[in-house]
Amino acid sequence: MTRYQRVVLVVAILASFISFLDGTVINVALPAITRELGGGLAGQQWVVDAYLISLTAVILLAGSLSDAFGRRRVIFWGLIGFGAASVLCAVSPTDEFLIVSRGIQGIAGALLVPSSLAIIISNFDGPKRAKAIGQWTAWTSTAFLAGPLLGGVLVDLLSWRLVFAINVIPIAVTLLMLRKIQVEPPRPVKPVIDYRGAVLGILGIGLPVFALIEQGRLGWSNPVVWGALVVGVLAFALFIVNERRVPQPMLPLSLFRVRNFWVGNVATTFVYAAISLGSFLLTLFLQQVAGYSATQAGLASLPSTIISIALSSLFGTLAGKYGSRLFMAVGPLIAAVGWVLLSQVTASADYVTQVFPGTVVFALGMTVTVAPLTAAILGAIDPERAGIASAVNNAVSRVAGLVATAAAALIVGEALTVDGFSRGVLTTAALLVVGGLVSAVGIQNARRPAPAAAAP
Known part of the structure; x- marks a missing residue:
């Protein structure tokens, strides 16, 4: 592995680690958040679910943007967005403000995960690629261990707000290392964004995910739940039709x-x-x-x-x-x-x-x-x-x-x-x-x- 490839691998690991960590660290902070901001059980669920829904809904668009505009650029904007959203979460005055900020975090997280793996694929091949993916898997797995332990320490000894504010440190380190990665050359054909496909894809994935999450609280008979599921399935069907017809599909x-x-x-x-x-x-x-x-x-x-x-x-x-x-x-x-x-x-x-x-x-x-x-x-x-x-x-x-x-x-x-x-x-x-x-x-x-x- 060359020195440049090691830098690429570390950036890929850190970018994914940040996104994965925030998905695991939040659970231990929920009781403290509720005591300070209120919101009850429904608020706790939405602090978790806003991140999950937005990340899952936007991830196809994020992958398409990564291919169109380059992994380095998309990772850069994902890091900037995630850092800004983390600060908003840390200073949230109300439960509603925190939920919206978590949704923004999820969108930024969607930019990080596909691009981090794609940048490995672009810079490694053959057996070295498989080994690099193994190392990426190993180190990003530490997020599932570090999240609850780090969150517990911060909540118990300091404040739940640091669970979000501390993201600024690894983001700053990753941004510094990202400067060492070459900007991808412009594509010979200017990329065209499939906006209709992007909207249909977000609705087609996001609404069924929303329905699956909320059915546990509201039940399948609730019109909000089954309505979201029906509209989401229809949107996804239209998304597939659209992708078959457009010259430069998102998927x-x-x-x-x-x-x-x-x-x-x-x-x-x-x-x-x-x-x-x-x-x-x-x-x-x-x-x-x-x-x-x-x-x-x-x-x-x-x-x-x-x-x-x-x-x-x-x-x-x-x-x-x-x-x-x-x-x-x-x-x-x-x-x-x-x-x-x-x-x-x-x-x-x-x-x-x-x-x-x-x-x-x-x-x-x-x-x-x-x-x-x-x-x-x-x-x-x-x-x-x-x-x-x-x-x-x-x-x-x-x-x-x-x-x-x-x-x-x-x-x-x-x-x-x-x-x-x-x-x-x-x-x-x-x-x-x-x-x-x-x-x-x-x-x-x-x-x-x-x-x-x-x-x-």
Whole structure:
């Protein structure tokens, strides 16, 4: 890896880390925010959901902008927007002001994630690309560990407002490093923004996401919920029609003719639905049934994060050397075994004998899977389209997680019990098995060049 490539990788990691951190750090700050600003339970939900909805709704447009105007430019404006929104969150005088500021944060976060992966694709190739994606996966995983711990310390010792204000520090560091990255040359054809597609895409993704989130509070019979779902589905259908007809679509549908791209996204649907469902149920079970504190439930996932940090780069490197197919097929099956072990947890949920073994096996399986999965999907696409390809994969994973979480009550019942938890985690295991089988059947490894004949 050259010195320039190391700078690119660090910028990509920091840009994604900032966005991921803010999605995890907020939960521990919610009680303190409510005590100072009010808003109640509905306010707490919207402080979280405003970020999630806006990020998911805008991510396809963000990926398209990354391809059209360059990764460096989009990352720059994403960092500036995220920093400004973080300051607004930190000085929020009311709950409503904070919710709007969180929505702005989500839009800026959408600019960061696809571009951070796309800039790796643009500057690495072959086995080095897979290794770089593994390192990106490993280090961005620390956001899921650092978020709750950092947030807890800031809230307990200082103020919840610093949970947002502290973002300015890593943003400033990333902006300084971004200056060392070359500005992409102008495209030979001036990019044309598909504004109609952008609006339809935002509505087509954002409104169903809104409906999935709010149905838990309002119920499916509420006209706000089912109305948003119907309008969103219609908008998404019109979005597809529009993308088929316009000369320069925001989302080129030709991407889905690339085998590893569409198969990888189908696998992503099952794998990330499983991750979201299983993690959601485990966290609730440990607190509501087994009596763990919030801190203890958070620390229960510590081994998973450590394993990801330690091994993601290794499996990214191996996928670059041997191809992604084996890892994408075997990894979800290993992870499924972890959830089968967790299905035997009793109401006491002894950590050492019942929780720890299953979480470790699950973490190992996911670490085997994630970097090769990302490498297979993005490696199959022309680097010029890496931004939109990354955005599609991010959108698929987020929507799959939301659907799975929304369906949790149908699987476990109205109240979470030992039996309901067991059904839920076995469903998680089944989703992982399907994801592994899809990869085993559908993913194709890149052909290796034949060795050159020996010179006479």
